[in-house]
Structure formats: structure tokens, C-alpha cells
Amino acid sequence: MDIIVSPTPVLNGEIQALSSKNYTTRYLLVAALAEGTSTIYYPAHSEDSDAMRRCIRDLGAVISEDDEKIVITGFGRSPRDVKELNVGNAGAVLRFLMAVTALCKDVTFVNTYPDSLGKRPHDDLITALGQLGVEVEHQNGRLPIRIKGGEPKGGKIKVSGAVSSQYLSALLFLTPLLEEDSEIEVLDDLKSKVVVGQTLEVLEQAGIVIHASEDYMHFTVPGRQSYQAKTYTVQGDYPGSAAVLAAAAVTKSDVAIHRLTENSKQGERAIVDVLRMMDVPLTHENDIVRVQGNGKLKAVEFDGDTATDAVLAMVAAAVFAEGTSRFYNVENLRYKECDRITDYLTELRKAGANVEERQSEIIVHGRPEGVEGGVEINAHYDHRVIMALSIVGLRSKQPIRIKDAHHVAKSYPQFFDHMALLGASVEWTEN
Known part of the structure; x- marks a missing residue:
């Protein structure tokens, strides 16, 4: 469908802000890795979080859900042996589960999005898993990927953070469950450190102890830990809300987003600061962001590394x-x-925008x-490109x-419903 x-x-x-996709996928995973029953209030519904639901169920988690919460009885350190897992187009879900399925004997992640996730490389995580004694078959670092695990070993692990922080997060989910203590050293620069902070926050809430250096480049992880069954509440999602707030900023508006x-700790919270820097009239009180836009904005300079999903x-x-x-x-947007x-800039130019690119600018x-x-x-x-x-x-x-705009459902299925509710002139049409 086009829009x-x-x-x-x-x-x-x-x-109301959508619930956070990043927190939902992490809470779903730690609940599955716990022995016992956890409850997650206000989980996000998106292609990414639904992919995590589907995969942890395939791996043996028992799930029930109503309009307010999801209840999960986990499989702990013993996921069910399955032949195949399908993460759809969800890169973070793939990477987290590539690590977790090292606890399984033989799992193949299939490639159902050859033109999107199928093109993305995962070499740095594959290399790190090899250091745990896990054999990985792959197509030049890409899907389909076969994990031959069963008995991963802790110890000294090196992982690059230059392409994605998700490789590091994946290892942080797995290593507490191993028999041995682990030391993880991050090579190169670490992208999206703020998102690693979200992973550590969720792990701590799940009862896991990890000792991190201040710069997140070195981690000591005691082995033989167990995830605890807990109750979690998912906060509102800044990455999706960023698009709505930016839309309010470029129009004459009076728009409020709750929750x-x-x-x-979401880095994309910076959308509020950036819009302020652009002289957009807004307030942020009692967990409500209110934009009273006049359509006038000033140029800005911004280091986007900590707010990747709001930059577009x-x-x-x-x-x-x-x-x-x-x-x-x-x-890392590349x-x-x-x-x-x-x-993205190619498409912006088609619409008449005057934009230039550098390798990282x-x-x-x-x-x-x-x-x-x-x-x-x-x-x-790409859901973020569609919204932007x-x-x-x-x-x-x-x-x-906008061609194939239904892919917005990857993170924000109600985006165009919400925009229409605020008065935007949007119309679905067959492509």
C-alpha cells in the first residue's frame, strides 16, 4: 500500500505515545530467559516486538496476553531445540537471538527480507560467537545464518562496536547464563552507547549483575547467573514520537503527546532538545510534550550518535x-x-529538499x-524513512x-492513524 x-x-x-519498541523487545527476552512467570504492562505492538514474541514462543516460552499486559513463563537457560527461526525484518531481534540460540544445538535463521535485513552484515557478532566456541554458517556475514551451539563457553571476548551496539547487547544477554565468568572488550568505537545503557538497565531490573566501565568499552560478567521473573512497565517510545513532534514543529500546531x-534513558529523547534549539515553542511537563508550532525553525548542529532513530x-x-x-x-545510519x-537524501531531493551527504554527516x-x-x-x-x-x-x-508505506508497521503501526487524528491529510491507496 502507498500513502x-x-x-x-x-x-x-x-x-498517547506508542510503547517503546526497544524496551519491549528487551523485556520480552529477559522474561523468556527467566525461570518463572513475568508480567509486562503496555508492551509495544510492532513488527519487531511481534517477531520477538513469535521467536521466544518457538523457543519454548509460554505466552498469554490481553489489552493491557503480556504474561510470559520463561524457558530459562534451556530454550527448546528448533530447526528454524523467522525474525522477519527485525535486525535487533535477529542479533539478540543469534546469541541466545547459542544455547541450542542447531538453529537456522531464515531470510524472508532479502532486500532489507537480508543485506545487512552481522560479521562482528559471528566473530564474537566464534570466541565462545559457537560454530556459525553464514553467507558472507548475512542471512540465512545457522547457529551450531549447545555448549558456549565464557572467557575473554572481543567484539567490534563500530557498526552496531546490538552485537554487544546480544553478548550481554547470553554471557550471564554461561558456566564461566566472561570479560567483554569492545574494539573500535562503540556506536549508540545510549542503547547499551537501555540493555544494562533492563538486565539489572531482571536481577543480572554486570560490571561495566564508565565508557562501556569493558565489561565483566559473572557466570552461573539466573534471570529473575519480574513485573515490568514499558515506557512511551521517543523514536516514533520524534516524527510526530517534528511534524508539529513544521506546521502551525498545538499537539500534545502523553507518556x-x-x-x-532513550537517546531519542534528544528530539525535545533539538526542537528547542530550533526555536520551536514546546513544553515538557508531567510526561507530556506539547508543541505549539508556528512553522518557523532555525538551523541546528547536532551529534546524532546518541539519538540514531530520531535523526531522520x-x-x-x-x-x-x-x-x-x-x-x-x-x-551507523548507513x-x-x-x-x-x-x-533517504535521494528521496528528499526528489521532493525538492536541498541536502548534501558526507560519509558520516x-x-x-x-x-x-x-x-x-x-x-x-x-x-x-524502511519505517523511519516512511515517517520522515x-x-x-x-x-x-x-x-x-510514498511507496510501500505499510512498512511503517515495523515500529509504529498506528502512525498514519495518529497523524490523521491530528489533522494531517493522508490517504492510503493501492500501489
Whole structure:
């Protein structure tokens, strides 16, 4: 399905933030790794979190769910032996489970998205798993990937953090369950340290002890630990909310989003700070972010490494800012569902934006008068690109058509419902 986004001068209304995808997938996993029954309140429903639900059920977790909560009886350190797992297009789920299924004898992760997740490399994690004695068969680091595990051994492990922090998080989920103590050393630079902080926060809540250096480059993990069955509450999601907040910023608006925790460890919380830096009128009180936009924005410079999943929305806002904006230290955007620098900027240019790319930078020459639009745009099956391009459509002079926009469901199935509720002119159409 495609979506047609037409010029929309005004947005008004209130919505509840979606529940955090990152926290939901982590809570689902630690609940599955616990012996006993855990309860998770307000879990996210998205393709990623649904992929984790499906896979942990296949691995032996018992799950029941109602409108408010999900109850999980875990398999502990003894997942069921399964032949195949299908994570869909969920990269984080794949990487976390590549580590966890080292506890199984022989599991193959199938490749159902050859043009998206199927293109993403996982070599650094494969190398690290080899240091645990796990044999991995793969296609030049890509799916399908076969994990031949059963008896992984702890010890000294080195893992690169240059491409993704998810490899490190995967090891942090697995190593507490091993017989031996482990030391994990991160090589190269570590991307998205804030997300590692979320992993450590969830592990601590699950009763796991990990000693981390201040810079997250060295970890000591005692072995022979057990995950504890607990009750968790998922906080509101900043990455998805970033797109709605940016949309409010580029229009005349009065938009409030509830359930956005002020002291959240989500790096994408920075969307609030960046919009303030762009002179967008907003308040953040009692876990409610309220934007009263006037459509006028100032250019900004921002280190995007700690807020990876909000950068595309920030760039979309900067398209309409006065002056030249620069988002730097964002190379890891290249290794997502698509190349979120080259692919995204190519589509922005089609709509009329004036943007430039460097290897690890996005430069935006703002056009406060708006852009032409009137084009069909390829979002490369990427949920973040779909949301960001829809922001640009609100300030285009002619409607834009976003191909295959239903892939927004990967993280935010209700995105266009919420946008329509706020007054955005969006219309689904057959592709």
C-alpha cells in the first residue's frame, strides 16, 4: 500500500505515545530467559516486538496476553531445540537471538527480507560467537545464518562496536547464563552507547549483575547467573514520537503527546532538545510534550550518535529551517533497513529538499518557503524513512506519494492513524 501525503498547514490534538519498541523487545527476552512467570504492562505492538514474541514462543516460552499486559513463563537457560527461526525484518531481534540460540544445538535463521535485513552484515557478532566456541554458517556475514551451539563457553571476548551496539547487547544477554565468568572488550568505537545503557538497565531490573566501565568499552560478567521473573512497565517510545513532534514543529500546531518520560534513558529523547534549539515553542511537563508550532525553525548542529532513530525526523524538520543544519557522527545510519543517508537524501531531493551527504554527516540547506513535492517517493521498505518523508509532505506545495508505506508497521503501526487524528491529510491507496 502507498500513502499520499497532501499539504497540511495545521495540526491539532492529543495522542498517547506508542510503547517503546526497544524496551519491549528487551523485556520480552529477559522474561523468556527467566525461570518463572513475568508480567509486562503496555508492551509495544510492532513488527519487531511481534517477531520477538513469535521467536521466544518457538523457543519454548509460554505466552498469554490481553489489552493491557503480556504474561510470559520463561524457558530459562534451556530454550527448546528448533530447526528454524523467522525474525522477519527485525535486525535487533535477529542479533539478540543469534546469541541466545547459542544455547541450542542447531538453529537456522531464515531470510524472508532479502532486500532489507537480508543485506545487512552481522560479521562482528559471528566473530564474537566464534570466541565462545559457537560454530556459525553464514553467507558472507548475512542471512540465512545457522547457529551450531549447545555448549558456549565464557572467557575473554572481543567484539567490534563500530557498526552496531546490538552485537554487544546480544553478548550481554547470553554471557550471564554461561558456566564461566566472561570479560567483554569492545574494539573500535562503540556506536549508540545510549542503547547499551537501555540493555544494562533492563538486565539489572531482571536481577543480572554486570560490571561495566564508565565508557562501556569493558565489561565483566559473572557466570552461573539466573534471570529473575519480574513485573515490568514499558515506557512511551521517543523514536516514533520524534516524527510526530517534528511534524508539529513544521506546521502551525498545538499537539500534545502523553507518556514521554522526562528522565528516560532513550537517546531519542534528544528530539525535545533539538526542537528547542530550533526555536520551536514546546513544553515538557508531567510526561507530556506539547508543541505549539508556528512553522518557523532555525538551523541546528547536532551529534546524532546518541539519538540514531530520531535523526531522520530531525533532518525532515531542518528541511524547512532558516539556514544550514548539520547532523554529524551518524555513519551507523548507513547500516539500517536501508542506507538511511544516501537512500533517504535521494528521496528528499526528489521532493525538492536541498541536502548534501558526507560519509558520516547529513547537511541540510533549509527552505523555509517549503518544497515542491508532487512526486512519487521510494522509502526503501524502511519505517523511519516512511515517517520522515511524511513530515516533508506536510509542507510540500503538491502532494507526495510514498511507496510501500505499510512498512511503517515495523515500529509504529498506528502512525498514519495518529497523524490523521491530528489533522494531517493522508490517504492510503493501492500501489
